[in-house]
Amino acid sequence: MTGPLLAAGREADVYALDERRVLRRYRRDADVTGEADAMRHLAGLGYPVPAVYEAAGRDMVLERLDGPTMAEAVTSTALGLAEAAAHLADLLRRLHDVPPWPGAPAGSRIVHLDLHPLNVLMTARGPVVIDWCNARPGEPDLDTGLTALILAQVAVERGHEWSAAAEELLVAFLRVAPGDPVRLLDEVVRFRRWQLDTLTPAEIGLIDTAAEKVRACAR
Structure with a gap:
């Protein structure tokens, strides 16, 4: 039996089970095996992810x-924008330094493909990255570019309560981001357009404007 709902994301809900465990359940049909394997691989190499106790079907x-979340910490001013940018850059850099799992294409690294302030929890043991459903072997610049694009989408959304802070965070992030956030930006845009299940039509309509924001801020 699940406990109270703790959080609701775009694809999944998180329920309390007891003082040390939660249930993360997708609202769609899903097989969490790959996501759980990626998290266990990363945890075994010291990367900050939640421990996985069980995984089957759409439940972990x-x-x-x-x-x-990092977004909440910034909003409450408990975390400064420069510090938040440094954390994002460091989490990406550390992730891309982790050896991929056996059988991954030669030269590839592990990429998260959704690493942004809502997917980082600021815990007593430091920042911890959540929501690994997109994790796969890939090019690090794709990951870095996607983080920048997501920040830019919030920055260009009119009326968004976090747009001004997102633009400042984007600028700060681009100063310290690993790799080249612009090199694969066209591919990042294509990937973002495919996320029809998690983005609204209005958000998809902002992708090109957000990409131009990234390029302008990176100059």
Whole structure:
């Protein structure tokens, strides 16, 4: 039996089970095996992810983490924008330094493909990255470019309460981001357009404008 709902994302809900565990359940049909394997691989190499206790079908039983998201910490001014940018850059850099799992294409690295302030929890043990459903072997610049594009989408959305902070964070992130956030930006845009299940038509309509924002801020 699940406990109270703790969080609701675009694709999944998180329920309390007890003081140390949560249930993360997709609202769509899903097989979490690959996501769980990626998280276990990363945890075994010291990368900050929630511990995976069980995984089957669309359900994962995960370590319960206390702390706000990075977005919440910035909004409350508990975390400065420059520090948040440094954390994002460091998390990407550390991720891309982790050896991929056996059988991954030669020269590829592990990429998250959704690493942004809502998917980082600021815990007592430091920032922890959540939501690994897009994780795969790939090029690090694709990952870095996607983080920049997601920040830019918020920055260019009129009326968004976080747009001004997102633009400042984007600029700060681009100063310290690993690799080249612009090199694969066209591919990043194509990937983002495919996310029809998680983006609204209005958000998809902002992708090109956001890409231009990334290019302008990176100059």
